[in-house]
Amino acid sequence: MTIAITGATGQLGRLVVAGLKKKGVSDVIGLARSADKAKDLGIPVRIADYDKPETLAPALAGVNTLLLISGSEFGKRAAQHKAIVTAAKKAGVQKIVYTSILHADTSPIDLAAEHRASEAEIKASGIPYTFLRNGWYTENYTGSIGGALNAGAFIGSAGNGTLSLAARRDYADAAVAVLTTPGHDGKVYELGGDAAVSLADFAAAISAASNKRIPYNDLPQAEYAKILGSFGLPTFLAEAIAGWDTQAAKGALRDDGKQLSKLIGRPTTPMAETVAEAVRAQLQQ
Ligand SMILES: NC(=O)c1ccc[n+]([C@@H]2O[C@H](COP(=O)([O-])OP(=O)(O)OC[C@H]3O[C@@H](n4cnc5c(N)ncnc54)[C@H](OP(=O)(O)O)[C@@H]3O)[C@@H](O)[C@H]2O)c1
Structure with missing residues (x-):
């Protein structure tokens, strides 16, 4: 069961990689746009740049589960995420776990529009999914x-x-929990402290x-x-x-749903x- 993680060189991605290692999960691939930045991850790395669609399907070859950590370039993300979801479909990925925003469907926050579009794209792909609707990091x-x-x-x-603030590591642990335990297909988690x-x-x-x-x-x-x-x-x-x-x-x-502490099995x-x-x-x- 190969798990691939986008944004593996980012702050959340690094915590997820560390969390999976700690759990002894070995079949993990980091997806990164910079090989240099990924050198110290300590896992196999493939180059995947959302802006270079030709890199995406090869990077996902043989991957069962994709953790799609939302990108950081506001305004470009709906198209970027669409590119990787399209590639995931092509590559036969069997599950996508996506980091969205708290209450993405109703949130008045401007960032939510890109997450709504990405959630819709993932649903339309027919690939089984889990949405981690992350609240604000304390950081x-x-x-x-x-x-x-x-x-x-x-x-x-x-x-x-x-605000229901939680530490970035709490959200990373939630991703690790969803990636390593059964029963999360089709679930939408509203996560906060x-x-x-x-x-x-x-x-x-x-x-x-x-x-x-x-x-x-x-x-x-x-x-x-x-x-x-x-x-x-x-x-x-x-x-x-x-x-x-x-x-x-x-x-x-x-x-106030406390779904984050329930997922990670400890208080936030x-x-x-x-x-x-x-x-x-x-x-x-
Ligand atoms: N819930 C919150 O409070 C909160 C706060 C901030 C951000 N976020 C969202 O959550 C995500 C993860 O948070 P974070 O703290 O880990 O952010 P981060 O440290 O900025 O990490 C973002 C990751 O996305 C990667 N990325 C950006 N553009 C890309 C592209 N074109 N192709 C491939 N990868 C690309 C970055 O690659 P590089 O390492 O090469 O730069 C980085 O690894 C953010 O990207 C953002 O969508 C949430």
Whole structure:
């Protein structure tokens, strides 16, 4: 039973590869667009670039199960995922596990449109599937901790909204569980952390871990986007991030079903634990 993993050189992919190794699963192939970047994966690697369809079907030869980790180039992903699903069909892949977005079918978040298209593409292929509708990684916010410690405040635009944050490794463990246990065909999992937290809670966790007073400063969406832009983020990304916070304020990134902890057989990593790790790393720099 050969399992292939796209995005194997990415952060989630690397955690999935490590998780499969830990479970003793040996028949695993990493799919990567850069052989160089994949050198240290410690598993066989095949070149597969979503933008080069000619690389995809050969990369999937003999593969039974494909973990399709969604790509990272917003706006291109529906076409990219379509290319790999087409190649999977051609290569005779028997199962696709796809990392989607929380509540993909109803989510108002702009990113959801590409995931809706990809889920539809996978369904239309007739290949048995499992959708892992991942909520937000806690790590989406930990990158801002250094800036918050310097500025003396954690900024965002999510108001009092609460998000079901979980650590990236929790989502990776969910993928490992689905890849290594039976009974997931046709299932759609809405995945998020056990506890929903606000950005004020996040700031409080930074304060506790750093012994500094770091309040949460909630900003209007446009102002937050402007500040993110002033940090060097491209305008489209700064505006997108601020927009996601605004949707989070309305509950778009919350799910109380606890399907993630059920899948992984343990509680999800508390937000404060991921924050404390990131604060420690920041203070050691
Ligand atoms: N739930 C969340 O909070 C959240 C947050 C961020 C992203 N995501 C989504 O989840 C995915 C995995 O997260 P992550 O943290 O692992 O992201 P990541 O570290 O950016 O990894 C993305 C992976 O996609 C690969 N990729 C991008 N374009 C490709 C192409 N044209 N052909 C082949 N591979 C391509 C990248 O290859 P390289 O290694 O060569 O760059 C990388 O391995 C992301 O790509 C994104 O769709 C979810």
